[in-house]
Amino acid sequence: MRPAAPDPPYLVDLPHPVRVTICIPLRYYAESGCGVLGVTVLEVPQWQGSGSRGAYRLRQGATVLAGLFPAGQRMRVDTDGQPADSRDGVAALDTLAANLSAVRAAHANARARGRTVVTVGGDCGVDLVPIEAALAAHGDRLTVVWFDAHGDLNTPASSPSGAFHGMVLRALLGDGPRELAPARALRPDQVVLAGVRALDPGERAFVAEHRIRHVAAAGLANPSVLVDEVAATGADAVYLHIDLDVLDPEVFGAVGTPEPGGLTLEQLITAVRGLAARFTIAGLCLAEYEPQTDGCPEVLTGLITALASVMDGDGEDGTAQEVENIAARAWPATYTASHGGWLLRHTPGVTRRRSNSAAPLAATDDPHHGIEVVESFYRSRGLPVLVQMAPAHHHAGLDAVLAARGYRLAAPTLVLTAPTADVLTATAMGDTCAVHIDAVATADWLDAYVALDGHDDSTTVAELVLPRVPEPAAYASLAVDGEVAAMGLFVAEAGWAGVLCMATDRRQRRRGYARAILHAGTSWAVTHGVERLYLQVEAGNEAARGLYRRAGFTHSHTYHYRVADSGATPQRRDRLTPS
Structure with missing residues (x-):
């Protein structure tokens, strides 16, 4: 259940005041940047749809997330209007409707340039337009995977809070306020809930009645379970909605509505990569980050680096592998050996990862092959076992196997x-x-x-x-x-x-x-x-x-x-x- 929305202007008990200066009079602006050239990051710092007491922090959170994603172009929608009174069971309905129009204009601008759009919020309500656009592009062959601690399946009548971020998926299914209705509604069989663990009674009944597919957090320990559920919908393309509260609060707690029993970072990344290996990724949204302190949690850099690799295919034209092969020779180790498809590197006394790590020489149909040899090589030298996943997208199977063996993710790195x-x-x-x-x-x-x-x-x-x-x-x-x-x-x-x-x-x-x-x-x-x-x-x-x-x-x-x-x-x- 999403908590009740505080009264406007939502500035309630913020121990870390957030300052955001917007000097652009337009409803959105665009800029170019270093990053994934085929991707536009659309920053939508909407906070008025949240019921969190720290909702105003979502503005800063959207800016941080947008800055971390290495996009070829960035656009920002101005959603800074103060929320009006609640109407028809929805808090700040008129403000949210105005935001929706601005997002539609910006999203259409990005699509007109032939780019894939990554949307960052802000509250989960920012995903109305991107999913609407993905459905227009892919039709019945689209499935939306909803990574979230909550179902967001309430209606204005059933919502205990009136906060729209707890209604957005129901609205996408055609059962929401008229002012926030998508141009075309999803069917229930086009939705797979992933990691959802907090459903209100009405939401639970709706899921059961419409047989909405649901993979619990425990089920995501095996990424093939989610892939199979999506495949059962007949999808060719997948839209990824990621509310950061899908992660366990022990992993990432900078959200407004944390729920225990969530995913680890490795489980989320592995699940996303598993989907990308099987389906076209039609779009992506990352939402609900409420910064608690200055600075950026390391978990975000790891997640966004992985998402960037998924969105651009990580050098599918062969350039990425060529660069990695050249880079390996440019930084020589004292000892190198090729064994069973692996490059083993060791330089005594050097603690930099590249100098003492193994690298798979090519993607393989058997991701288990040679792992025991790699582990024996480094452990016999009293070293931690490090495997460099480069390029990351080429080794999704191996990455999942290592995660299942207890290997932790470290040092997400961009190659420019x-x-x-x-x-x-x-x-x-x-x-x-x-x-x-x-x-x-x-x-x-x-x-x-x-x-x-x-x-x-x-x-x-x-x-x-x-x-x-x-x-x-x-x-x-x-x-x-x-x-x-x-x-x-x-x-x-x-x-x-x-x-x-x-x-x-x-x-x-x-x-x-x-x-x-x-x-x-x-x-x-x-x-x-x-x-x-x-x-x-x-x-x-x-x-x-x-x-x-x-x-x-x-x-x-x-x-x-x-x-x-x-x-x-x-x-x-x-x-x-x-x-």
């Missing part, structure tokens, strides 16, 4: 790429900065790396990894008053160059030195026949993502690690060097 011509244009500077480039790792460059990198294993990396980087390579550095202020490493192969080891002295930041390193390294790359650059950056590293976005990089694909700890825990990596 850019044409060299774009980077040269974006990083050109009026004032010349003298960047020095060496063809080999000199003692001075390695000393500077140890000083700027600043990790416990930096010296070991300088001794065992960097001198073994394959040629051709450019060891770039920029000195100020005789001391290295910024540096980077560029490694070229087969028309690509990797951007590695980017670091700037903390005292010298925000002076354009990293931009100068990128420009000089890219210029060097062009002289070696390089047409495209690639780099890796953790999903939560907003500062680095901003730098690379301004330099012309866009999203290629994602990867993450699965980790089975065995008494040793890898150190968190430098976010600007390979993981």
Whole structure:
């Protein structure tokens, strides 16, 4: 059951006041960004449909979620109007109807450009238009999978609160307020509830009467159960509605209506990937995030990185796998071996994940194959077992198997790429900065790396990894008053160059030195026949993502690690060097 809605203006007992400044007089605006080029993120910070006492926080939550998703384009709908009085059993009905019209206009604009739309709320009511559009596009072959702790199947007459976010799915089924009616209603057999565990009596009766498919949280431990339920509807395409309260409160509690007994992050990601492997993903909505403190929970970066990989297919044209193969050679391990379709890597004394992890060389029909060999290899050396899932979407089966074996998800990472011509244009500077480039790792460059990198294993990396980087390579550095202020490493192969080891002295930041390193390294790359650059950056590293976005990089694909700890825990990596 959704809680009762507080009286307008909903500003009730907020221990962390939220400040949101909107200076755009239009009902929506658009901007481009570094990300999944075929996807538009539509930010709808609607809060008036929520019954939570912290509903106003949904505005900030929508902004955070939209910023995390690596989209090719972003659009934002202005839903900042104050709610009017309740009418016809629905709180803020007139305000919600006005928001609906604005969302329809923005969503139509995004679709007209041939883009897939990812909608972020805001309350669950923001999903009316996206599902309406998906149904128009796919008709009877569409199924909506409703990941939520609640059914959202009340009517204005049955709702104990009057909050529309507890009625939205019922409205999509054609039984809601006239002002919030979709252009075409879903049939009950086009809906699968996933992880729902809090139904009001009227909702429970409706589910039973209409035989709505329902996979409980416990059933999602096996992702094939959900896939089979969706397949039974006859669907070709699936729309994913994800209310963050589908997660267990112990995993993620920054929601207005938490319910115990929810999903783990791994279960949710595995379920989504299982659906993506079988069906076309017609759209996605992520909703109901109420930030409790400043900053962003790590669980969100992991979830959104996984969702991004699902929405763009993670390099299905082969580029992603090509980049991963090249990147593996650019960061050599002391010991490497290929065994049974696996690449095993080990560098003693280095704690960065890439240096001591296994990577599947290709997707396989038998995701169990070779896992015991991998586990034996690392455990015999007293190391945690790390498996790099790169590209993530290519290894959904293996990812599910490892999750079932107790491996936890770690270090969701974005891989960004850019044409060299774009980077040269974006990083050109009026004032010349003298960047020095060496063809080999000199003692001075390695000393500077140890000083700027600043990790416990930096010296070991300088001794065992960097001198073994394959040629051709450019060891770039920029000195100020005789001391290295910024540096980077560029490694070229087969028309690509990797951007590695980017670091700037903390005292010298925000002076354009990293931009100068990128420009000089890219210029060097062009002289070696390089047409495209690639780099890796953790999903939560907003500062680095901003730098690379301004330099012309866009999203290629994602990867993450699965980790089975065995008494040793890898150190968190430098976010600007390979993981």
